[in-house]
Amino acid sequence: xxxxxxxxxxxxxxxxxxxxxxxxxxxxxxxxxxxxxxxxxxxxxxxxxxxxxxxxxxxxxxxxxxxxxxxxxxxxxxxxxxxxxxxxxxxxxxxxxxxxxxxxxxxxxxxxxxxxxxxxxxxxxxxxxxxxxxxxxxxxxxxxxxxxxxxxxxxxxxxxxxxxxxxxxxxxxxxxxxxxxxxxxxxxxxxxxxxxxxxxxxxxxxxxxxxxxxxxxxxxxxxxxxxxxxxxxxxxxxxxxxxxxxxxxxxxxxxxxxxxxxxxxxxxxxxxxxxxxxxxxxxxxx
Amino acid sequence: xxxxxxxxxxxxxxxxxxxxxxxxxxxxxxxxxxxxxxxxxxxxxxxxxxxxxxxxxxxxxxxxxxxxxxxxxxxxxxxxxxxxxxxxxxxxxxxxxxxxxxxxxxxxxxxxxxxxxxxxxxxxxxxxxxxxxxxxxxxxxxxxxxxxxxxxxxxxxxxxxxxxxxxxxxxxxxxxxxxxxxxxxxxxxxxxxxxxxxxxxxxxxxxxxxxxxxxxxxxxxxxxxxxxxxxxxxxxxxxxxxxxxxxxxxxxxxxxxxxxxxxxxxxxxxxxxxxxxxxxxxxxxxxxxxxxxxxxxxxxxxxxxxxxxxxxxxxxxxxxxxxxxxxxxxxxxxxxxxxxxxxxxxxxxxxxxxxxxxxxxxxxxxxxxxxxxxxxxxxxxxxxxxxxxxxxxxxxxxxxxxxxxxxxxxxxxxxxxxxxxxxxxxxxxxxxxxxxxxxxxxxxxxxxxxxxxxxxxxxxxxxxxxxxxxxxxxxxxxxxxxxxxxxxxxxxxxxxxxxxxxxxxxxxxxxxxxxxxxxxxxxxxxxxxxxxxxxxxxxxxxxxxxxxxxxxxxxxxxxxxxxxxxxxxxxxxxxxxxxxxxxxxxxxxxxx
Numbered sequence: 001x002x003x004x005x006x007x008x009x010x011x012x013x014x015x016x017x018x019x020x021x022x023x024x025x026x027x028x029x030x031x032x033x034x035x036x037x038x039x040x041x042x043x044x045x046x047x048x049x050x051x052x053x054x055x056x057x058x059x060x061x062x063x064x065x066x067x068x069x070x071x072x073x074x075x076x077x078x079x080x081x082x083x084x085x086x087x088x089x090x091x092x093x094x095x096x097x098x099x100x101x102x103x104x105x106x107x108x109x110x111x112x113x114x115x116x117x118x119x120x121x122x123x124x125x126x127x128x129x130x131x132x133x134x135x136x137x138x139x140x141x142x143x144x145x146x147x148x149x150x151x152x153x154x155x156x157x158x159x160x161x162x163x164x165x166x167x168x169x170x171x172x173x174x175x176x177x178x179x180x181x182x183x184x185x186x187x188x189x190x191x192x193x194x195x196x197x198x199x200x201x202x203x204x205x206x207x208x209x210x211x212x213x214x215x216x217x218x219x220x221x222x223x224x225x226x227x228x229x230x231x232x233x234x235x236x237x238x239x240x241x242x243x244x245x246x247x248x249x250x251x252x253x254x255x256x257x258x259x260x261x262x263x264x265x266x267x268x269x270x271x272x273x274x275x276x277x278x279x280x281x282x283x284x285x286x
Numbered sequence: 287x288x289x290x291x292x293x294x295x296x297x298x299x300x301x302x303x304x305x306x307x308x309x310x311x312x313x314x315x316x317x318x319x320x321x322x323x324x325x326x327x328x329x330x331x332x333x334x335x336x337x338x339x340x341x342x343x344x345x346x347x348x349x350x351x352x353x354x355x356x357x358x359x360x361x362x363x364x365x366x367x368x369x370x371x372x373x374x375x376x377x378x379x380x381x382x383x384x385x386x387x388x389x390x391x392x393x394x395x396x397x398x399x400x401x402x403x404x405x406x407x408x409x410x411x412x413x414x415x416x417x418x419x420x421x422x423x424x425x426x427x428x429x430x431x432x433x434x435x436x437x438x439x440x441x442x443x444x445x446x447x448x449x450x451x452x453x454x455x456x457x458x459x460x461x462x463x464x465x466x467x468x469x470x471x472x473x474x475x476x477x478x479x480x481x482x483x484x485x486x487x488x489x490x491x492x493x494x495x496x497x498x499x500x501x502x503x504x505x506x507x508x509x510x511x512x513x514x515x516x517x518x519x520x521x522x523x524x525x526x527x528x529x530x531x532x533x534x535x536x537x538x539x540x541x542x543x544x545x546x547x548x549x550x551x552x553x554x555x556x557x558x559x560x561x562x563x564x565x566x567x568x569x570x571x572x573x574x575x576x577x578x579x580x581x582x583x584x585x586x587x588x589x590x591x592x593x594x595x596x597x598x599x600x601x602x603x604x605x606x607x608x609x610x611x612x613x614x615x616x617x618x619x620x621x622x623x624x625x626x627x628x629x630x631x632x633x634x635x636x637x638x639x640x641x642x643x644x645x646x647x648x649x650x651x652x653x654x655x656x657x658x659x660x661x662x663x664x665x666x667x668x669x670x671x672x673x674x675x676x677x678x679x680x681x682x683x684x685x686x687x688x689x690x691x692x693x694x695x696x697x698x699x700x701x702x703x704x705x706x707x708x709x710x711x712x713x714x715x716x717x718x719x720x721x722x723x724x725x726x727x728x729x730x731x732x733x734x735x736x737x738x739x740x741x742x743x744x745x746x747x748x749x750x751x752x753x754x755x756x757x758x759x760x761x762x763x764x765x766x767x768x769x770x771x772x773x774x775x776x777x778x779x780x781x782x783x784x785x786x787x788x789x790x791x792x793x794x795x796x797x798x799x800x801x802x803x804x805x806x807x808x809x810x811x812x813x814x815x816x817x818x819x820x821x822x823x824x825x826x827x828x829x830x831x832x833x834x835x836x837x838x839x840x841x842x843x844x845x846x847x848x849x850x851x852x853x854x855x856x857x858x859x860x861x862x863x864x865x866x867x868x869x870x871x872x873x874x875x876x877x878x
Binding site for chain 2: 118171
């Protein structure tokens with residue numbers, strides 16, 4: 001359980017404080033578009049053998065900066081025409097790497113392909129291409145009949161910081177889409193976070209803790225310290241081993257330069273001491 | 287009056303001691319020489335215009351520990367303690383006869399007052415009748431052919447007591463003459479005051495029942511002959527005759543059943559699968575009252591037209607039906623909770639009586655009751671829809687019948703109901719498939735079809751995918767172009783079955799407009815190289831055909847390019863080649 005809690009927290013931290021490769025690349029100085037190379041690879045995508053097409057897709061996937069947009073456009077043409085399953089899966093993977101929002105509209109239909117490999121590749125790609133088309137497609141996938149796609153879509157919405165999708169995520173939370181919990185934890189507004197914490201004791205602890213980790217570790221500008229303290233107190237009051245271990249893991253992961261009240265609350269909770277002063281004590285302090 | 291105690295083989299009855307001349311010294315003796323209908327004709331003549339007590343409609347429920355009864359359509363409920371060993375008989379005058387704990391007894395069905403009781407052990411009741419003065423009972427032994435005939439007067443005196451190694455059927459009685467079917471071809475008319483056989487009917491109608499309904503006496507089982515001046519000619523098939531041929535029903539219930547069987551209280555499913563119809567007579571002969579008959583199948587009830595067996599009405603009770611009977615007009619059913627339900631011939635419901643106890647069986651004598659002008663329960667389509675809401679999953683046979691009947695109705699509401707049935711996961715798969723098949727053939731209700739197509743599978747709300755394929759077939763048959771947009775959207779919804787997608791694609795071949803070109807192109811791109819199923823290949827080719835028709839130059843180019851692409855799925859490629867090949871006439875015209 002400790003290991004699972006630690007993994008959950010680490011994943012939450014990577015999402016909150018880490019910087020994705022895609023975003024890092026976007027901050028680089030854009031390289032000029034290598035139009036000739038893109039055109040050559042486009043022709044291969046049109047007329048090459050399957051192996052040649054796969055190789056061309058790999059090459060297109062390596063392009064960055066302004067060339068990435070052109071590469072995405074070339075791959076998009078292939079998607080528009082259709083291709084064999086191996087080529088489609090590779091094309092969707094490459095589209096995800098290229099992370100161009102303009103690709104999302106072409107990728108979205110493939111997320112509803114009848115062949116699972118194609119469908120999941122497209123859903124993963126949408127998580128990085130982003131934009132309104134991607135968000136809409138991922139939200140729609142939460143309503144679809146494929147469990148794997150629903151899980152990927154929930155995670156994808158978190159990756160895309162699609163805060164508007166929190167209501168959809170709540171709708172699938174109790175319907176065997178565990179990824180929705182973590183996504184809610186990453187995206188929720190304070191009221192939504194409070195609503196999520198109400199699931200403590202109503203849904204399996206494993207599921208709820210995967211959403212509480214990001215909530216407790218997000219900056220206090222997004223999730224107020226008061227709300228975190230309330231959640232910590234509720235966790236403490238559970239008086240279960242799994243809650244205790246979870247609190248210890250969160251305490252170990254909480255940034256040293258984090259909010260003093262929250263740090264104090266974590267210490268209190270880990271020591272099984274009241275996190276919130278009782279109303280009487282509060283009155284006396286005044 | 288002298289009590290007559292006879293054994294078949296030893297009885298000595300003086301011929302001619304009854305009215306009009308006797309038949310045989312040995313009642314139920316098989317070695318009888320036909321009298322060409324003379325004796326039964328004399329009996330008929332004697333009884334013509336004979337007095338008959340007023341009819342009283344009575345229901346008697348069998349409970350685990352006794353009887354409970356009431357007059358119909360409503361009356362005070364009476365009870366009698368003591369486990370009965372067979373379903374009671376209810377005579378037209380409301381007298382109830384039963385056996386319990388080694389005794390046969392009769393009650394006044396109006397109030398449950400005992401009329402008489404006699405020891406009959408180890409015999410149990412097969413059937414009984416009453417003419418206001420005498421009760422006649424046919425008794426038998428379980429699993430043995432031995433029978434006993436008993437006639438008892440109101441004081442409890444046994445007037446006739448005969449045993450027979452031949453099984454006797456269910457008797458009737460009129461003005462002191464008992465009619466006892468036996469031997470698969472005879473009905474003996476016995477003067478109950480003397481025990482002598484004063485007439486014998488020979489009929490090939492396999493008589494095991496003698497029925498007294500609204501003043502007429504009928505004999506038979508599958509077919510009936512009537513006691514009237516033509517009875518003399520029964521041997522030569524010239525009696526007034528009727529054969530009831532109901533349609534086949536779930537569970538194969540039979541009408542009267544074998545009257546030689548003992549009606550032991552049956553708690554198996556068979557007791558809940560019944561068929562009810564009352565013979566009635568008019569100037570033309572015999573027919574079925576109300577020109578309709580009814581059946582039960584557990585909690586399902588239904589009524590059918592005599593003419594062609596089509597469904598007239600349907601309903602479902604809250605609990606299983608455990609018995610019932612036909613009325614002079616309408617039907618009576620008892621359910622296992624003790625409720626007694628009255629239905630008119632058109633399915634309108636009359637008052638519901640409550641016997642106040644759980645029942646294991648019930649008997650109804652309602653040949654004088656007319657249930658008419660009951661509360662309407664909506665159209666037949668609505669009745670079927672409402673019935674389905676009360677059905678259990680194990681009632682698939684009744685559901686199958688009702689769905690089939692539903693498909694015969696022209697009411698546009700039927701389309702809506704079939705859509706609901708096709709989507710309802712509580713309905714067994716075979717019945718859902720039946721609903722889909724019927725839906726595909728609908729010629730009206732297109733508004734319901736279009737509304738259904740607007741829905742898609744939704745994991746969150748729990749909505750199931752609509753029956754896209756059947757809707758596509760029906761709307762294509764109706765040439766309803768409004769279906770093109772929703773059908774095109776369904777093409778790209780993987781929650782729809784392949785079969786549904788294929789049929790949607792086929793419909794779009796004729797219905798699609800240029801507005802659907804984008805959805806068509808998407809589907810074509812997704813599957814022209816990945817179709818891994820022959821059905822999907824068919825769908826791609828249908829979509830390609832639609833694209834060529836409505837997609838303009840762009841659509842045609844997409845198809846032509848795919849046709850030339852070696853990575854297009856081979857079967858798709860061959861189909862596309864045919865599709866884009868120049869037509870012979872066009873090719874000839876193009877030649878210089």
